[in-house]
Amino acid sequence: MEMLERHDTNGIVHLRLNAPERLNPLSDGMLAALQAQIEQLQNDRSARVVILSGAGKVFCAGHDLKEMQAGRQAEDQGRAYFQDLFTRCARVMSGLQRLPQPVIAQVHGIATAAGCQLVASCDMAIAAENTRFGVNGVNIGLFCSTPMVALSRNIGRKRAFELLTTGDFIHAPEAERLGLINRSVPMEDLESTTVALAQKVASKLGAAVSIGKEAFYEQLPMSLDEAYAYTGKVMVENMLWRDTDEGIKAFLEKRAPDWA
Template sequence: MSTSPAAIRIDRRDQVGYLVLSDPQRRNPLSKATMEAATAHLRSLDADRDIRVIVIAAHGPAFSAGHDLAEIVDRTEAEERAIFSACTELMETIHRVHQPVIAQVQGMALAAGCQLVATCDLAVASDTARFSTPGVKIGLFCSTPMVALSRAVGRKRAMQMLLTGQMIDAATAVDWGLLNAAVPAERLEQTVTELAGAVAGSSGETLAIGKRAFYQQIDLSEEDAYAQMTETMSANAVTRDAQEGISAFLEKRTPSWQPADQWSI
């Protein structure tokens, strides 16, 4: 099966790793090659424990138009499965990496592009950004985007987007829980930089423990979630960084977090 070339750029600035979709003329489609490259780059950033936060951004007027539809025409079911499996692996990798992942959305995020935003741990967009899952209009229901979308915005709102394919604006996306914030375009990069800095200032080990715990408990019953998180918090409490952070708070000083090679996880 032929695929479009990967279109990803990686950058590192201080403690933040940037994964940038870089095919602006085609509105940054998520080709199979691009999704596989993004997954590989995320795993590389995951292995770099000096990176505390990952930002997924894009070049051009659109964040992502979703799957490269040219790849989905005249394929066997096995070939189609390989494309959507690559998408699933990318989304699951976003949750598996130890760093919090922030989506920086400057334009339209459609279908799998909307799924990518919904999957990220945090998301900030330009106030002119738009979001939709329009697959129903071309006969291909957005079933895999539905997984992330329904968990971000809830059943009724997800079904509205999925069944109509209609766009929602950035303000609505904030109200529905798809975004953390929408800001003027000229403030987007600075807002994400500040958010990433606020996250990166904490213990990297604690961030990793907390992110993993969040996704472990989110779909459990309340009883099971409390049981599992009691164990998680107990183990967290005896780590060096937890003891250092609590002591620093009580002593009214800045904590000194341990280097990544000394983490207990």
């Protein structure tokens, strides 16, 4: 059984974490499988959108605590292993944002600790209404410092800090209100809603979406003037494309664009 399943449908790549008996943890094997797919997708121009989901009862319960405890058996009490683990995890999280394709998390059950980080690292997220989210490592004496990076870039500081220091869980409707996810929907509508969003994005000019995704993340840390100067250059390049010219002509002529 593959730890990470993939199937492609009309430009939409479906990736499913597939270790349901262990609640789909971000184990060494799972991180390696995710990294391999990220590297493959970087140059896959047939892929327009990625949907990331979890098999079984939950989306992802975070790091594999049993593997982490086993790492303590090393002579350095696990220092080198832990440093490598969090480096590899950060590479996966940042890699999702560096993909040319938008990534949508399809979330159910729970998304906790690094699993919540995974949701926050995706470009968009749809969750079942009864899904619980938490950065709850503090409950076992491990502050979710790396999940904090993604979480604090999705929601307001004070609410993020409260979740990190209390270990409290929130349900999908509150996660939507805070901006961690795009929408919460009934469980029976989760897959269809996620696929509909993916199909809508996939119907756009893929190159424009890709250049836009890159620009979206690049401009965020810039000052206002820097951001406008940078994005202005991006739009100039975009305007010079043949397919953009065709898209504008088609709009003005009230017809569908003939994109190459």
